[in-house]
Amino acid sequence: DQNRIFEPKCLDEFPNLKAFMCRFEALEKIAAYIQSDQFFKMPINNKMAQWGNKPVC
Numbered sequence: 001d002q003n004r005i006f007e008p009k010c011l012d013e014f015p016n017l018k019a020f021m022c023r024f025e026a027l028e029k030i031a032a033y034i035q036s037d038q039f040f041k042m043p044i045n046n047k048m049a050q051w052g053n054k055p056v057c
Contacts, residue, residue, distance in 0.1 A: 001041060005041060
């Protein structure tokens with residue numbers, strides 16, 4: 001997830017991995033979790049994390 005947030009096309013050159021991720025995220029319980037209030041994409045790391053020499057949070 002972190003890699004896809006920073007570079008959304010990172011799996012484009014890996015069709016098998018991209019297809020696996022799609023199948024995994026489509027599993028009934030996984031999809032329900034991703035759509036629930038319990039799932040959140042951020043913060044990626046703790047507040048000390050930096051991206052591009054700037055704090056993420």
